[in-house]
Amino acid sequence: MNILVINAGSSSLKYQLFNMENDSVLAKGKVERIGMDTAIVTHEPADKAEAREVGEILEHTTAIRKVLEMLLHAQHGVLGAIEEIDAVGHRVVHGGEAFKSSVLVDDEVKREIKRLFDLAPLHNPAAMLGIAAVEANMPGVPQAVVFDTAFHQTMPAPAYLYPVPMALYRKHKVRRYGFHGTSHNYVSERAAVFLGRPLEQLKLVTCHIGNGASCAAIVGGRSVDTSMGMTPLEGLMMGTRSGDLDPAIVPYAMGKEDLTLSEISSMLNKHSGLQAISGLSSDMREIVEAMEAGDRNAKLAFDMYEYRIRKYIGAYAAAMNGLDAVVFTAGVGENSALLRKAVCEQLSFLGIEFDEEANLTGRGLEKRITKPGSKVEVLVIPTNEEWMIARDTYALVKH
Numbered sequence: 001m002n003i004l005v006i007n008a009g010s011s012s013l014k015y016q017l018f019n020m021e022n023d024s025v026l027a028k029g030k031v032e033r034i035g036m037d038t039a040i041v042t043h044e045p046a047d048k049a050e051a052r053e054v055g056e057i058l059e060h061t062t063a064i065r066k067v068l069e070m071l072l073h074a075q076h077g078v079l080g081a082i083e084e085i086d087a088v089g090h091r092v093v094h095g096g097e098a099f100k101s102s103v104l105v106d107d108e109v110k111r112e113i114k115r116l117f118d119l120a121p122l123h124n125p126a127a128m129l130g131i132a133a134v135e136a137n138m139p140g141v142p143q144a145v146v147f148d149t150a151f152h153q154t155m156p157a158p159a160y161l162y163p164v165p166m167a168l169y170r171k172h173k174v175r176r177y178g179f180h181g182t183s184h185n186y187v188s189e190r191a192a193v194f195l196g197r198p199l200e201q202l203k204l205v206t207c208h209i210g211n212g213a214s215c216a217a218i219v220g221g222r223s224v225d226t227s228m229g230m231t232p233l234e235g236l237m238m239g240t241r242s243g244d245l246d247p248a249i250v251p252y253a254m255g256k257e258d259l260t261l262s263e264i265s266s267m268l269n270k271h272s273g274l275q276a277i278s279g280l281s282s283d284m285r286e287i288v289e290a291m292e293a294g295d296r297n298a299k300l301a302f303d304m305y306e307y308r309i310r311k312y313i314g315a316y317a318a319a320m321n322g323l324d325a326v327v328f329t330a331g332v333g334e335n336s337a338l339l340r341k342a343v344c345e346q347l348s349f350l351g352i353e354f355d356e357e358a359n360l361t362g363r364g365l366e367k368r369i370t371k372p373g374s375k376v377e378v379l380v381i382p383t384n385e386e387w388m389i390a391r392d393t394y395a396l397v398k399h
C-alpha cells in the first residue's frame with residue numbers, strides 16, 4: 001500500500017510517499033515560500049536525482065497539484081498513475097478536545113477542523129485546503145488526519161487548565177492543548193529504543209526546537225505537560241513568536257501603540273521572538289553567524305532563547321519528580337550543536353555530564369551527547385512526523 005503524507009504549514013508543505021509493505025520512502029520533498037513571490041519546490045525521489053523548481057505558488061491547492069505532478073513526472077516521478085496512491089494522511093495542527101487520536105476524514109471531521117480555524121489560523125486552513133485538493137484530484141481515495149494536539153490529550157487538569165473563570169473553559173474550551181504531539185510521541189518512542197529501556201519506565205523531556213518550538217514532559221510514554229497552550233504561541237521563545245509573557249502587556253501595548261486586536265496578534269505571532277530581539281532574522285543559522293561575527297543583539301536573542309528552554313527542562317524535571325533523559329529534535333534541536341551546548345552545560349546540577357565531542361559529530365543520526373555514566377542522558381533524535389502520520393493512516397485504512 002502506498003501512502004502519501006502531507007504536512008501543510010502556514011507557508012510550506014512537506015510531503016513523503018511511503019510504501020508500507022516494505023517500509024520504504026519512494027519520494028519526499030517540500031514546497032516552501034507558498035504565497036510569496038518565489039516558491040521553491042524540492043523533490044527527492046529515491047534512487048534518482050533531486051529536482052528543484054522555482055516559481056510562484058500562491059496557495060496550498062496549487063502546491064498539492066505541484067506535488068502530484070512531481071510524483072507522476074516522466075523523468076523525476078516515481079508513479080505511473082495517480083491510482084497507485086492508496087491513501088493520504090494529513091497533519092492537522094489543532095484537533096481541540098474532539099480528537100484524542102487520528103481519524104478517517106468524513107463530513108463531520110471536516111466540519112470540526114473548520115470550527116477550530118480560529119485557534120490555529122496559520123495552520124488548520126492550510127490542512128483543509130490539502131484535504132479538498134486531494135478530494136478534487138483523487139476522488140474516492142481514503143484520507144486520514146493526524147492531530148498535533150492528540151498526544152497531549154493525556155495531560156491532567158492541573159496542567160491543562162488556566163487559572164481563569166471556568167466559564168471560559170466550559171463555554172469556549174479555553175484550555176491548554178499543546179502541539180507538535182506527533183513529533184514528541186515519535187522521539188519519545190525512539191528514545192526508549194535508543195536507551196534500550198522500556199518507555200513505560202522513563203521520565204523524559206522532549207524539546208522540539210524548530211521554527212515553532214515546544215518542550216514536553218513525558219512519563220511512561222504519556223504527555224503530562226507541554227509548553228504550548230491554547231494556541232501555538234505560549235511557551236518557548238520561537239523564530240517569530242514571543243512565547244510566554246505577562247498577559248497584561250497585551251492591553252497595555254494596544255493602548256500605548258494604538259493597535260487593533262489583529263495587529264497585536266500579528267506582532268506576537270509573526271514579529272516577535274528571535275526576529276524581534278536580533279532585528280535580523282528568525283532563522284537560527286543567521287543568528288549564530290551574526291553572533292559569531294560579534295553582533296550583540298544576535299547574542300542577546302540566542303541567550304534568551306536558550307535560557308527559556310533551560311527553564312522549561314528544570315520545571316519539567318520538578319513536575320515529573322525526576323528525569324531520565326532530555327531529547328533534542330526538529331530543525332534547531334537537530335542541527336545546532338551550539339544551542340544544545342548552551343542548554344546542557346548549565347544543567348549539570350541535574351546530573352547531566354555533557355560530552356562536547358559527541359555533540360559535534362554524527363549529524364543527522366540518533367546519538368547520545370552525554371558522557372557514559374551521566375545520571376541524566378541527553379539524546380539527539382531526528383524527528384519524523386511524516387512516518388508517524390503514515391503509520392496511523394495505514395492502521396486506519398487497513399480496517
Ligand SMILES: Nc1ncnc2c1ncn2[C@@H]1O[C@H](COP(=O)(O)OP(=O)(O)O)[C@@H](O)[C@H]1O
Pocket residue numbers: 009209210211212239282283284285330331332335336
Ligand atoms: N544548521 C542549523 N543550525 C541552526 N539552526 C538550523 C540549522 N538548520 C536548520 N535550522 C533551523 O531550523 C528551523 C526550521 O526548523 P523546522 O523544524 O524545519 O521548522 P518548521 O517545521 O516549524 O518549519 C529554521 O528556522 C532554522 O532556524
Ligand SMILES: CC(=O)OP(=O)(O)O
Pocket residue numbers: 009093148179180210211212213232
Ligand atoms: C504547531 C506549530 O507551531 O507548528 P510549526 O512548528 O510547524 O509552525
Ligand SMILES: [Mg+2]
Pocket residue numbers: 210211
Ligand atoms: Mg514543523
